[in-house]
Amino acid sequence: MSAKFYTLLTDIGAAKLASAAALGVPLKITHMAVGSGGGALPTPNAQQTALVAEERRAALNMLYIDPQNSSQIIAEQVIPETEGGWWIREVGLFDETGALIAVGNCPESYKPQLTEGSGRTQTVRMVLITSSTDNITLKIDPAVVLATRKYVDDKALELKVYVDDLMAKHLAAPDPHSQYAQKDSPTLTGIPKVPTPAAGNSTKQIANTEFVASSIAAIVDSAPAALDTLNELAAALGNDPNFATTMINALAGKQPLDNTLTNLSGKDIAGLLTYLGLGETINLAKNAVPATRRVNSKPLTGDITLSAADVNAFALGVTGDYTLENDKSVGWNWKSGVYNVPTGGASKLILHFNMNIGSCPAVQFCVNYKNGGISYRSARDDFGFELDWTEFYTTTRKPSAGDVGALPVSGGVINGNLGIGTPNILGGSSIVLGDNDTGLKQNGDGLLDIYANGVQVFRFQNDTLESKKSINVTGRLTPTDYGNFDSRYVQDFRLGSYESGQAWMGPGFSDTPGYVLTAATNGNGDELIDGLGRRPMQKLIGNQWYNVTSV
DSSP states (O other): OOOSSOEEEOHHHHHHHHHHHHHOOOEEEEEEEEEOGGGSOOOOOTTOSSOSSEEEEEEOSEEEEOTTOTTEEEEEEEEOTTSOSEEEEEEEEEETTOOEEEEEEEEEEEEOOGGGTOOOOEEEEEEEEOSOGGGEEOOOOTTSSOOOHHHHHHHHHHHHHHHHHHHHHHHHSSOTTTTSOOSSSOOOOSOOOOOOOOTTOOSSOOOOHHHHHHHHHHHHTTOSSHHHHHHHHHHHTTSOTTHHHHHHHHHHTSOOGGGHHHHHTTOOHHHHHHHHTOHHHHHHHTTSSOTTOEETTEESSSOOOOOTGGGTOOOSSBOSSOOOSSTTOSOTTSOSEEEEEEOSSSEEEEEEEEOOOSSOOEEEEEEOTTTOOEEEEEOBTTTBOOSOOEEOOOSSSOOOTTTTTOOOTTOOOOOSOEEESSOOOSOSEEEEESSTTOEEEEEETTEEEEEETTEEEEEEOSSOEEESSOOOOSSOOOOSOOHHHHTTSEEEEEEOOOEEEEOTTSOOOOOOTTEEEEEEEOSSSSSSOOEEEEEEEEEEETTEEEEOOOO
């Protein structure tokens, strides 16, 4: 059977492709057009320079070499849902000069507009087979076209692979940020700069040269010369002309180390403190820590035991000494911590976090042993925990079909219509396949209808198959009951009963429709016919024979 739908190069397209191959200048295919064919399916003709009835021409969305066949170029155009109101029966490819390069026909498809009550985005694809794809420029303008979902998905995947590769290389590099100094023992080059600390700053902040210079200037009163600087230093030391001798004499008055134990022998605490010169130090420290000083309401009169809650910390072990009745016993305003809840031979772990501020002041997590599940609940304002535990779904505790509103693999009931590969606009109890208004619809008890482009074309009933359109059959129809045929068509022919008439000197027979002469007799052997015989032609319709009234 010959192909009904196909695409071919026009004479212009073939000539341009040959010229591109000879001159080495690629052919630039930029646009695609669709047309209605003037109301009938057209037959592509290589001599065409335009479509029969062009409805829309726009830039290509995609133009690429078929990854499965390098000799095929695939061109695609996306028609948005806002355009339409015509049938698509023909397609054409145009180059940058507007010349028709290839033309083809396609199965009839109506492209509706949204104003008609139905709309869809439609992709039209054209496959062009060439001996060499090198002669065609594969380039589109992304600023004027729509992207198909597959195109966006492919680009997103391509970008993800690229980003993942960059991140993997970044993480694997021993020093991915060589332009920055390390936090631990950095080595600085060039002339690094840091903020200048405030005058008199004695913290661990880095001191730059400006801070050091200003500090020295403050000490020596900004003396401009070396002698002035020495003079200032001498003044700072009391202008003692014999400063070295003074320091040696002072050190000589210190207690020799080898005599220390001997001189301390026999002294009481007061005498020992006096000998060591610590009497005034003790007087200053005597009231340094008042007796009334407390740590989190605990007096400093002995050893202090602080809990995690005393210092606003989270306990490493079980919080408090509690015997909890159930997993809801921990109140929303209890202190944060970890609580153990006995549950009939086992126990659960309650992680409680209490901030006591905001719309969600507290949250709890309930954890079962051996990955037996984890749930949570959160408080609202001062109302506490108003709802029960909500369980987390995990890889080992997956939701059932009912939990997520899905149908189980074993089957179920879908309430509403179903669309396979497209939204459903047939409504009711219907299934559409690929086209949003083509599929099956149940229109009553025992009534199953087939729709094509929103039009009912066939009906199944419990005792009848009813076609709403004409039926084209290739092959033979073989029914099991011919009764309806028998009552309408002639099944057989025959000649009826014989009738005779006198021809010589008699009336003979008049012209009677449906009769044929079957005999001519000559009883006396002369040259004249004596008698005639005739029979009526009869036809069988159903179970009844009828005389034919005319031939």
